[in-house]
Amino acid sequence: MDFSLNDSQLAIVDSVDRLCAGFDDAYWLERDRSGDFPFEFHRAMADAGFLGIAMPEAYGGAGLGVTEAAVMMHRVAASPGAMSACSSIHINIFGPHPIVVFGNEEQRASWLPDLIAGKLFSCFGVTEPDAGLNTTRIRTRAERSGNGYVVNGRKVWTTTAQEASKIMLLARTTALEECGKPTDGLSLFYTDLDRNYCDVRVIDKMGRKAVDSNEIFIDGLPVPLEDRIGEEGQGFRYLLHSLNPERVLVGLEAVGIGQNALDRAVRYARDRVVFDRPIGQNQSIQHPLAECWMELEAAYLMAMKGAALYDAGEACGAECNAAKYLGAEAGFKACTQAVMTHGGMGYAREYHVERLMREVMICRIAPVSPQLILCYIAERVLGLPRSY
Numbered sequence: 183m184d185f186s187l188n189d190s191q192l193a194i195v196d197s198v199d200r201l202c203a204g205f206d207d208a209y210w211l212e213r214d215r216s217g218d219f220p221f222e223f224h225r226a227m228a229d230a231g232f233l234g235i236a237m238p239e240a241y242g243g244a245g246l247g248v249t250e251a252a253v254m255m256h257r258v259a260a261s262p263g264a265m266s267a268c269s270s271i272h273i274n275i276f277g278p279h280p281i282v283v284f285g286n287e288e289q290r291a292s293w294l295p296d297l298i299a300g301k302l303f304s305c306f307g308v309t310e311p312d313a314g315l316n317t318t319r320i321r322t323r324a325e326r327s328g329n330g331y332v333v334n335g336r337k338v339w340t341t342t343a344q345e346a347s348k349i350m351l352l353a354r355t356t357a358l359e360e361c362g363k364p365t366d367g368l369s370l371f372y373t374d375l376d377r378n379y380c381d382v383r384v385i386d387k388m389g390r391k392a393v394d395s396n397e398i399f400i401d402g403l404p405v406p407l408e409d410r411i412g413e414e415g416q417g418f419r420y421l422l423h424s425l426n427p428e429r430v431l432v433g434l435e436a437v438g439i440g441q442n443a444l445d446r447a448v449r450y451a452r453d454r455v456v457f458d459r460p461i462g463q464n465q466s467i468q469h470p471l472a473e474c475w476m477e478l479e480a481a482y483l484m485a486m487k488g489a490a491l492y493d494a495g496e497a498c499g500a501e502c503n504a505a506k507y508l509g510a511e512a513g514f515k516a517c518t519q520a521v522m523t524h525g526g527m528g529y530a531r532e533y534h535v536e537r538l539m540r541e542v543m544i545c546r547i548a549p550v551s552p553q554l555i556l557c558y559i560a561e562r563v564l565g566l567p568r569s570y
């Protein structure tokens with residue numbers, strides 16, 4: 183058992199840290215105020231070859247594993263860019279996975295190089311207002327028409343849909359009542375987000391203003407047959423394949439944000455003098471920060487275990503779910519504690535910890551809630567009856 187990063191992983195840490203140093207607190211605070219997308223950061227990551235870190239070399243990727251992608255996203259998250267920086271590139275890292283695994287050669291060759299080179303943006307349209315976490319209840323329909331489909335429906339919380347020209351879209355192709363299992367009859371498409379048929383509206387939200395979240399109203403979108411990934415009706419299974427890597431990445435992103443907040447809290451606790459002593463000399467300030475350090479370290483190890491199991495082709499559902507849960511909870515606790523350690527200044531934008539706290543909240547909510555992870559562990563690991 184070796185807990186240390188190898189040389190090539192350390193090189194990733196080094197070059198991501200150096201790249202992120204070019205995008206400081208002021209850059210991200212300004213974007214948090216203006217809501218302007220961080221195109222410069224996205225470009226820099228693409229130019230450095232990071233967008234294709236886990237994509238096949240044949241299409242311009244680096245052909246590395248989820249472990250390397252996780253190492254990279256952990257460092258991006260720990261930079262001043264936090265979740266805004268992560269979300270601006272997140273979809274490139276795990277989003278194309280179904281194309282790699284289930285797409286045909288023509289689809290891989292025509293879609294992957296542009297995504298890897300950062301030439302275009304895509305988005306991920308799964309969540310719907312009426313289905314929530316029960317994905318099998320989505321109502322967006324893709325009906326056969328001529329040599330393709332016509333799609334009608336609605337998606338919500340679609341990240342980067344303002345910039346995207348492509349969408350990875352989950353739609354029902356067979357009515358739920360006609361399916362043997364609710365997970366049947368869903369199909370996955372990678373297609374043009376054609377504004378003539380898609381009305382994309384920004385959702386005003388708590389944090390991460392620079393990376394847009396959207397509602398998409400789809401009205402008669404024509405989708406050619408060539409844009410369907412794999413077989414009709416198998417879309418849900420294809421999506422499941424990318425869930426474990428995504429859980430690892432989100433867990434480590436939360437850890438990175440939490441560690442950034444913890445560093446800021448420790449610095450402030452050393453410097454701030456009240457009652458003639460640094461506030462960090464008080465155990466009521468020290469102990470919660472020490473707890474945060476331990477919880478962040480433990481969550482990091484669980485995420486790296488999940489990534490290692492995934493890359494080794496072993497069962498990893500429990501570890502990847504646990505990594506997402508533990509990372510998000512530890513990250514959120516560290517950010518909250520950092521705000522409290524700063525006292526009134528924790529509430530001031532110039533100290534950045536309130537921004538980190540607003541952003542890390544996303545890691546708790548998406549892509550799956552803490553409650554549903556607890557249900558998964560209870561059912562799949564502990565063997566308790568399904569509760570939902």
Ligand SMILES: Cc1cc2nc3c(=O)[nH]c(=O)nc-3n(C[C@H](O)[C@H](O)[C@H](O)COP(=O)(O)OP(=O)(O)OC[C@H]3O[C@@H](n4cnc5c(N)ncnc54)[C@H](O)[C@@H]3O)c2cc1C
Pocket residue numbers: 305306307308309310313314315316338339340341342395544547548549550551552553554569570
């Ligand atoms: C900033 C942001 C970005 C996002 N980006 C994307 C994206 O790019 N693409 C995309 O498709 N989606 C995206 N999402 C959506 C996200 O994945 C969903 O919000 C998330 O899956 C939760 O679904 P929901 O909001 O419908 O919650 P709901 O399903 O309505 O659940 C609400 C609450 O009820 C709880 N709950 C529901 N059922 C049960 C049960 N049986 N037992 C216990 N508790 C239960 C949940 O745990 C949760 O706490 C994003 C969300 C956010 C906030």
